[in-house]
Every structure is written in C-alpha cells, then in structure tokens.
Amino acid sequence: MSELTQRLQPQTGSRRPRVVIVGAGFAGLHAAKALGHQPVDVTVVDRRNHHTFQPLLYQVALAVLSPANIAQPIRSILRKQSNTQVLMDEVTGIDLEKHQIELGSGARLPYDYLVLATGATHSYFGHDDWAPFAPGLKSIEDAVEIRRRVLLAFELAERQMQERGWHPPLNFVVIGGGPTGVELAGAIIDIAKLYMRHDFRHIDPSKARVLLLDSGPRVLAAYPEDLSAKAESELAGLGVEVHTKSHVTAVGPGWVEANDQRIDAAVILWAAGVQASPLGKLLGAPTDKRGCVIVDDRLNPPGLPEIFVLGDLAHLEQDGRQIPGVAQPAMQMGDHVARMVAADLAGKRRPPFHYFDKGDMSTIGRMAAVAKIEWPFKAHWSGIPAWLTWLTVHIFFLIGFRNRVSVFSAWIWSYFTFTRGARIITGDQRLPGWQDKVTAGPQTNPAQQPQEQNVEAGR
Template sequence: MRDNAAMDTSRPHIVIVGGGFAGLWTARALARDAVRITLIDRTNHHLFQPLLYQVATAGLSAPDIAAPLRHILRRQKNVEVRLAQVQGIDTAGRRIAFDDGSTLAYDTLVLASGATHAYFGHDDWARHAPGLKTLDDALHLRRRLLLAFERAEAETDPARRAAWLSFAIVGGGPTGVELAGTLAEIARHTLRNEFRHIDPAQARVRLIEAGPRVLASFPESLSARARAQLETLGVEVLTGTPVASIDAEGYTLGAERIPARTVVWAAGVAASPLARALGVPLDRAGRVAVQPDLTVPGLADVFVAGDLAAVAQDGRPVPGVAPAAKQMGTHVARVIRARLRGQAAPAFRYRDFGNLATIGRMAAVVDLHGLRISGVLAWWFWLGAHVFFLIGFRNRLVVLLNWAWAYWSYQRAARIIFGGASNTGDGGDAAAGRTMADAADAAGTPATSRRD
C-alpha cells in the first residue's frame, strides 16, 4: 500500500497549472510542507526551453532537453501529476475546468501556463512562419529546415531552387540569433559534400529585426559584436526593417519581395490565453499585473508566475527568462509556506544574474553586470551554464557528448526526417509529421550514431 501524502484530503490543496520552470519550481519548493499538490500540464514533460533551438537544428534529440514530470517528481510524496488541458477557471467557486468537462477544486491556485507566439495582429502568418515554443514546434521546424535542402537538390529551375535555399528568421532576440547562427553553420559545414546538385553553402540565411539592433536586451557593444560574429558565419543581418507580409512563397520587406520557402518566427511572444479566464485586467501582451507577492489583485488565493506574470522592479519589467520564472516559483512556495504558518512573506525580488546568448561554434556574448565578454570564452561560459541547469545527470551527460562530437566534427546526426517526404512550405505537413516525429525522436538518438 502506497504512502501518498497527495491523497490526504485534510491538507490544503495547491493546484499548479503548468509544468515549466515556474510551476515545477513551486512544486519542488513545497516538497516538505504539509500540503497536497496537483501539478497539471497538457504535456507529460518539463522542457528546458533555452536549448529548444538545438532540437530544431538537429543538434540534440527531444529527450536530451526534456524529462517526464512524473519521473522528476517521483520521490515527492505530496504531489501528483495530471495530464490535462485546462479550459476555464471559476475563481469564486475555487474550481478549474478541463476540456473533457471535469472540474477540480483548489484551495490555492498557481497559474504558470507560460507564453505562446505573438504575430502582432497577423495570425495568418503562423501557417507560413512557425515559431519555437514546444517540442512539437522544434520537431516540425527541424523537418522543414531539412526538407528545404532536399527540395532544392531535386529542383531543376534555378529560381525555385534559390527560393528553397533562402531562409529567413524574423526576430533578433536570443532565439533568432541562435537559430540564424546555427543554420548558417549547418549549411556551410554540416552538409558539406552531402549533395550532388546543390552547394548548401550557397544558402541565404537572413536575420530580420524590426528594431535598430539585434539582442536589444544586451549592451550596445555586445549587440555589435554579436552582429559581427553572425556576419562572419555568413548570416545577413537586417535591422530597422519590419516584415510587411509573409506567405507560402516568401516575404516582403518594405517594397521588396523576397522569394523564400522557409521563414521562422522568433519576433514576439504573448501570454497564455488562460490568463483571460481570471477575469482581471491584462497588459498588452496578455499578462497579469500581479501584486508584490505575485498574487492576482482581488484574488488572494491565486498566484501567477513565469511568463504569464507582469512584474515591475525598479521601474523596469522583470524579463521573461528561465531564471526569473524559477525565482517566481520559489517565491510563490515561500508565500504559501508563510501563510500556513501565519507569518508575513516578503515581496518578490528578482535577482538578475546577467544575459547569455550563443551565436555559433565558439561564438557567444555574455553580460554579467558589467563583465562583458564575447567569442570563445563567452561560448564556454554559455555551454557550462546551460549544461549545469539541465535537469537530470543523464541529460547533462548526453548533451556534453553530443556537443563534444559536434565541436570536432561539425556533425548534427539527429538529421532524420520523419513523417514522409511531403513539404509544401506552408505548414500543411505539420499534422502528419509531428506525431510520428515526436514518437520516433522520443526514443532518443545515441550520441555515437549521430540545440538551443
């Protein structure tokens, strides 16, 4: 007979929606408290999103950067995991509703359902310019990138071939920079000598940023170095020019039409639409402006953490990054614990450890409160930080082996295309390809047989 504290109905019930950094850190921080926790997520895994681009660019397999939530929490007796899609929230009745019609009561609700893609009023672009937020997104994007080279190899018309070899990443933040640099390396090194009718090195990789510079959250000096490193890799960096339109055949910049069969969206995010179920005012990005203790104004029993929370500190917004989400999760647990003991809890205070971004092999930029480095040293620092924060010894070991192999060989042997050979370039193959790719990739690819 199991001794499961999560089944003790006499304990306060904490319901956490979202198994990302904020939700998982909340649950783990309450491991020793006399509460019962239900962690709800629509997927069965926790994802290390900073390395998601590595899966999309065939550097890592899905299990390298993800772990089952049940496995992570298997020894924590006061928590149970539920795979479900939350449909609505009844804050007056303290119940959440699922898409299957069932409901679940809570004493305290922690909403940490994250963010999704934002197309700034052009939602029709999503079909032609996929974003990168989930493993499904990464596997679908990997498929599109690899099939573009295959289509170019089979194409006899020079103009259509050039369109297949034209890649555009929209958005010059860390994700866009990392994708552009890695894709340029794949074209110029990984695929060398593998095709007979095309030269992959002739691929055109463009990074398009509407603002004046890439990596706008970094100091200008590091932004300039990042641009220079990207251009050294062969990436065309365009700033100050927003995209005017995107369709299956290409995109428009100002009055210029550029044929391109592969466009990737990395330009913006919006909060999970679940925030609207709270019935409280939201900011322009759909986030909840929370109280200093991360509760919702007027709803003392509801916390919001991670990308869903709009938090200001010293006149500036707390960034939507993994360290901030972890700190919010830990703080929510601290407030819950203080309430159980009848104590007051301090206001949330974000501790900024700095910014990191990688551009490519042995190229990165690091800003650590005045310590600004770029190039090889920054790349080693970035690598060490990301491996350290991965969950699970197995994940760290596999990632290290894969990166060591890629460093010496330039190879990215997770370059397997699943789900057939169709690719219209407009997202029409997503439904067929994702399920099969996810299942196959989840088995893992041995490091010896073969990012973000």
C-alpha cells in the same frame, strides 16, 4: 495569522491545503519541487506529459539534439515527492468563486492555492494566417517541424538540381532579431556551412543564404548596445545577412515582404513576438498589452491572495522595470511561492519577491555568443568566453543527470566530428511555395536565378 490562513483553517479542518499548479515549465516545476517538503497536497496539471528545456529547443530544430535530450516526463521528475500528483490535462476555465479549475476532460479540480504558470506563446501581431508559412519555436513539436523544413529544403534542392540543373533559392529567412531569432539564424548558417558541406553531390549547402530581419535598429534589443553590436558582427562573420529596420508587412508560401521588397524564401521562421497564455485573461485581473497578468510583489493579482501568477505569464515590475520573461525569474518565482505558502501556514507575513538578476546570455553559433554578467561580478563578454559560459550554464540547469550527460556528449561529438546526430526528416515532404517556384522555372522568375551558382563541376 494571515488573512488567507484564517480563511483556510475552517475550510480545511484537518485536511492539508491543496495547491494546484497549472503548467510545469520552469516556474511551475520549481514551485512544485519547492513545495515538496511543505505540509500541503500538490497537484501539477500540464497539457503535455513533459517539461521542455526551452533554451535548447533551437538545437532540436537544427538537429544537434534529439527531443528526448531536452524534455523529461513531469511525472518522473516529481516521482519522489509523496505529496505531489501529476495530471495531464488542459486547463480551460477557472471558477474563482468556487475555487476550482475546469479541465479539458470536463473534470473540475478544487484548490486552496492556485499557481498559474502557463507561460507564453507566439504572437503574429494579428496575422495568424502567417503561421503556416512561418512557424515559431516554443515546443518540441515546433522544433521538429522547423527541423523538417530546414533539412527538407536542402534535400529538395539536391533533387531539383539533379533533375533540372537548377533549384529555387536556398534562402532561409528568420523574422525577429531577439535571442531566439539570433540563435536560429546562427544555427542554420552553421549547419549549412560547416555540418553538411560534404554530404551533397549536386548542391553546395554552404551557398545557402540566411537572412535575419528585425524591425528595430539593432538585434538583441534587450541587451546593452555594445553586446548587440558584437552579436551583429559575430552573425555577419558567420555569414548571416542581418537586416535591421526591416519591417515585415506580409508573409506567404515561400516569400516574405519587407520594406516593400519581396524576398523568396525556402524556409521562413518566426521569432518576432510573444503573447501571454490566454489563461491569464480568465482571472479578470488587469493585464498588460501582451496579456501578462499584473501582479504585486507577492505575485498575486489584485484582490486574489490565494492565486499566484508566475513566470512568463506574470507582469511584475521591480525598480521601475519589468522583470524579463526568461528562465531565471520564472524559477525564482516558483521557489518563492513555497516560501509564501510556508509563511501562511506558520501564520507569518509573506515575504516579498525580489528578482536576483545573475545576467543574460545568448548564443549565436559555433564558438560565438554574448553574455551580460551581473553576478558574481559585472561584465560584458562575447566570443569564445561567452560561448563557454553559455555551454556550462545550460548543462548545469538542464533537468536530469541523463539529459546532462546525453547533451554534453552530443555537443562534444558534434563539435569534433562536424556531424549532427539528429538530422531526421519526418512527415510531409513538401515546403510551402517550393513546387510553385519549380513549376514557374528559372526563366519566368529571375529571382530564382542566383542559385545556379550552386552547380559545381563533378558534384
């Protein structure tokens, strides 16, 4: 019988062990599902009522999909598990001595096992004042805000062109050349060049510029060099201007400063950095420089066998390398927690966690992607084969049959009709810095001149 099981027995008596899971992302949800058949009582706490399929957030941001296509109520996903309850609340504290978590509502929740899976958030590297000018993409709310800004930029340009015969430059600047930045840049150029080209009368959306800035020497730095190079050439083929070794030093309303040059931007998007959820720090355990909790191969921080830290919040090394913060390890860690709890209850030794890497994929745009396949064979793919693999894998992993059907039909519709069903602008009708550029006019600001080429006879 393990040390923890011994500790649980006298405390719990005939009561079943209580497992509290904080966060219903990939890791937490997989843990909850895998614990569905164990003799434990599970409580899933999340500050949102829905699970978000983050890999498709950029498609909500660029109007391919609607929010409901990629999000599902946590309560409904787990409704058939009789040993599981769901609580919508924010966890604000952890009382390690009393084995309780503190909730935003003021309540406290006792646990025998605590599973922390609160993921990661954006990092502006100490420049949080940049956030209002350059939103990042992590939640449905972020995606809807990015969609608002991108679509609004075209609308404002059309209005401005009609009224004054010119408009400020339609530059879209994406900061950060990781998978999210690459996806966003490719999707913006797609919507500008392919999906909106017949919709405006006074501007030509295909003349919009998309700039992807990264401080490193190549995009998709976590991928092998050949795939980075492919990604860069596919981006260039779509029309994205890739600027590597481009160090952003300041961001303001409608402009970015990089390598001492100021770039005018209608919309700026931030995809440059992530940091762990602040909850990890509450454990008092060692963390890495991003705030991820350092765990052992049983997913425990040192000295806390009743606490498991999973997914993006965990820092775990395997074969001398850190396991990446992506969906596969998060899901596998979630499943593994159930195995370890089952081992405890059976009085057996907990099995160590081993990440089974099936590979990595990143989409770039319509019919463009790169894939590093690790299983069932090893290969590096790009172009259409990688894109088709990406589509298949994402449909497969989407949660809920209804979502799979709705996403698949939205893709088919969008692919063949060159239209996007979710081009909805909600909320504020202003963009940071836009009105200042309009007021300054084309004469006083030569940087705004290039978009005069957007004037087209008869349109």
